[in-house]
Amino acid sequence: AQSVTQLDSHVSVSEGTPVLLRCNYSSSYSPSLFWYVQHPNKGLQLLLKYTSAATLVKGINGFEAEFKKSETSFHLTKPSAHMSDAAEYFCVVSVSTGGFKTIFGAGTRLFVKA
Amino acid sequence: NAGVTQTPKFQVLKTGQSMTLQCAQDMNHEYMSWYRQDPGMGLRLIHYSVGAGITDQGEVPNGYNVSRSTTEDFPLRLLSAAPSQTSVYFCASSLVPGRTEAFFGQGTRLTVV
Numbered sequence: 001a002q003s004v005t006q007l008d009s010h011v012s013v014s015e016g017t018p019v020l021l022r023c024n025y026s027s028s029y030s031p032s033l034f035w036y037v038q039h040p041n042k043g044l045q046l047l048l049k050y051t052s053a054a055t056l057v058k059g060i061n062g063f064e065a066e067f068k069k070s071e072t073s074f075h076l077t078k079p080s081a082h083m084s085d086a087a088e089y090f091c092v093v094s095v096s097t098g099g100f101k102t103i104f105g106a107g108t109r110l111f112v113k114a
Numbered sequence: 115n116a117g118v119t120q121t122p123k124f125q126v127l128k129t130g131q132s133m134t135l136q137c138a139q140d141m142n143h144e145y146m147s148w149y150r151q152d153p154g155m156g157l158r159l160i161h162y163s164v165g166a167g168i169t170d171q172g173e174v175p176n177g178y179n180v181s182r183s184t185t186e187d188f189p190l191r192l193l194s195a196a197p198s199q200t201s202v203y204f205c206a207s208s209l210v211p212g213r214t215e216a217f218f219g220q221g222t223r224l225t226v227v
Contacts, residue, residue, distance in 0.1 A: 009154070032212055032213055034215075034216075036216075041220075041221075042220060042221075043118070043204060043218035043219050043220045043221055044157075044204070044206075044216075044218040045218070046215040046216070049215065051213055090156060090157070094211075094212030094213070095212070096212055096213070100211050100212040101212070102159070102211070102212050104149075104156035104157040104158070105156050106154055106155060106156045107154075107156055
């Protein structure tokens with residue numbers, strides 16, 4: 001069975017400080033992993049994805065994530081938060097097993113303080 | 115750059131009414147899907163389609179119907195609206211499901227009173 005857990009429902013950081021959004025997954029198969037961002041009243045936009053290539057994945061807007069198989073984690077980081085990063089972030093796991101299954105995490109809302 | 119277009123953006127329905135949420139994409143993607151987003155629950159898959167004429171149920175299909183007569187369009191029908199269907203609905207499309215980027219519409223905020 002597949003599952004994804006975003007460990008924090010809310011994260012608050014000050015502008016210019018690092019961002020860490022945590023995601024753990026469970027999968028019986030080799031997963032593809034994604035992070036999406038959703039700004040208020042908007043659709044979701046892909047930040048980055050891991051599909052069994054390099055374990056350190058760089059995305060848009062300075063975000064990156066590292067796939068750690070031993071820890072079953074795919075945490076999202078950014079060295080320096082910007083006010084425009086305030087949004088909701090979703091970790092997503094997908095597996096192909098003949099068919100495929102995609103599961104969204106519950107989301108982490110990021111607040112950025114001036 | 116239209117991408118995925120959803121209409122309407124907002125809708126209020128009375129219990130028991132029916133309606134259709136429209137979704138169109140111009141990227142020639144075979145795979146399209148409908149999700150609902152509820153607070154604290156992420157996105158849950160309602161129905162999906164792997165090509166024209168082929169649809170299947172997702173995680174929460176009850177109370178919804180879909181059809182796929184063309185590659186571009188994937189409408190979602192609410193048969194008899196219930197307050198439990200108050201949610202934000204997103205349509206998405208992708209080239210290879212689960213492997214490539216999913217492109218999302220702007221969402222439809224539906225309230226059932």
